[in-house]
Amino acid sequence: MVEKLGTQATIKDVARRASVSTTTVSRYLNGFAGIKPDTKERIAEAIGALNYRTNIAARGLVTKTTRILGVMALTDVDDFFNNAFFMHVLKGISRTAAAARYDVLLSTAGGDAEEILADWIHGRRIDGIVLLRSRVNEPAMQLIQRERFPAVVLGRPCVNEVSYVDNNNVTAAYTATKHLIDLGHERIAFIGGAPDLAVTEDRLLGYRQALAQASLPVSDAYILLGQYEWQSGYNLCSTLLQSSVPPTALVASDDGIAIGALQAAHDLGWIVPENLSVIGFNDIPASEFSIPPLTTVEVHMEQLGTAVAEVLLQKIANPERAVQRVIVKTRIILRSSTGRAPAPVLTERS
Amino acid sequence: MVEKLGTQATIKDVARRASVSTTTVSRYLNGFAGIKPDTKERIAEAIGALNYRTNIAARGLVTKTTRILGVMALTDVDDFFNNAFFMHVLKGISRTAAAARYDVLLSTAGGDAEEILADWIHGRRIDGIVLLRSRVNEPAMQLIQRERFPAVVLGRPCVNEVSYVDNNNVTAAYTATKHLIDLGHERIAFIGGAPDLAVTEDRLLGYRQALAQASLPVSDAYILLGQYEWQSGYNLCSTLLQSSVPPTALVASDDGIAIGALQAAHDLGWIVPENLSVIGFNDIPASEFSIPPLTTVEVHMEQLGTAVAEVLLQKIANPERAVQRVIVKTRIILRSSTGRAPAPVLTERS
DNA sequence: TTGTAAGCGTTATCAA
């Protein structure tokens, strides 16, 4: 069997070899019932012998379908790839897509998001899209809504009528803060990522609610926002610990930030959890191996990815389907970075 | 301007509106010279008004081109997404592809790699492919070579005549081990990931060479291999430190492994670097924030991605191009996890 | 159970 290099067998070649029409081959390929076993066999043989694969462009031209899921990260490229959270979400998406025999097209377009999205959608490059990270006011979201294109957002979206998957972030942050309060902490700070992200907003809200409910004061000096990255956690924590009345506990809205904070505390001679408690969010693998291991809110990162892909797949299968809102519950994982509040030495000293 | 929802304007619509032929529109779209400015303008107007985008499937059917780069991870899905190394490589690929207006199709097929690859290639889903991670004997590699499909491998490939991008891993591991030897260490262990990976092989070789050159014995008990993950580093290090003659220094073939080791040492009461020195590979962000900060071999992860994408892009532009082999040099970043060898208390004790 | 033939939206080859 000599195969011409660089030449692909087409459905015509298969049909010829199996002595049937291309229609029949197409039917075979698409699993139609009602083909004589004998014919089936001949077609199968021909496909094997010619190593035939259906040309995706030709099929797409007719069916207007690609079997590709677009994944667009609406964040800075570094933010995206440096963040274990997104990688786990991507894993969930990738797994789910693969299981459904879909491919994943990935873009971290940054500023060009809208343009690329328009190309993807109008150019019929993808069958549906996952939007990662929800900014408070997201133009890409509006484009999608205008086009009525199958889409699912990860995180609370800024517009209605868009399906999304999210954590119960307000509650989770409330619980995390409450955990600290229950340990006797009264000076609890919040360090987080970019303020224009819905997730930051929500977690900050939960933090405020917990303090309010415990009749603890909410001080702006204890709310520091930066980026979702390790360095930011380091810097923010350093600032706090060197302030005149440093907090005894930290709610970090991301494990990377929390681990950066751990390191800052260590560098400044603070012992965790004796002098400072730290709780993070996400439960990335690094959290288990930080020193000390990090107490954190598990958000089920991969499951978020799975869910977002599943909802999208359903939307593609049935575009008329109603908007879906999936909330993935969180839970606290207690490790060693949180402990009872230290005795108020500071006030005694003064 | 009313736009029919769900309907895409085609090149025909544009042609009609601009009162020209589709040929002329196509020429305009593809930047041909020799169109009257006046005509150009009308076409531009029509495109804008109709919000036209070229249908990728239709174009692909004719040009046999997709402007998509395939990225296939030849590892376990978890291995891939949990490893900061791959994420940074992916970032480099993503950036480079985007700059060239290519999209990235991502697959972590695991066992199905060959099947998916065949679909991608024969189905004309992609213009070229990046293979991530090179196993010692990789069937996917052979498929690609047989098909003469534009491909670039990250890591030393098992077959000749395939372009690749790699670090100077043997030299890097040699240097890392030498660094430890220069600090006075004599009992130096190697902990690494899967043994069937070229990168593991190479780094192990460099380690052996450094020991040999210093006339230090190479003991199998000091070479422990697991997976490229944090937990593996924790376990391997625990085993070593609890052995009868524990090492005073560790070469970890990956930062995740190294940080796991750091944690194990901490849990067993070893002080780093006083009692144990640890050097890693990659310089992932976490390395800077481990306790203590990790001495490591910077492999320029993102640059590896950039290079691999660039080589592939060149190959696509000119398939006749000769095989390219790019070696990205590494360098040691000294932080606090390595120090002088401890006095040989162990022998004194005995 | 199978086949004929008409598209799908581009690009490419001629010709004008």
Added chain:
DNA sequence: TTGATAACGCTTACAA
């Protein structure tokens, strides 16, 4: 400088 027209490889009525 522009335009007809024939592919590209598939799916899908409609027929048989």
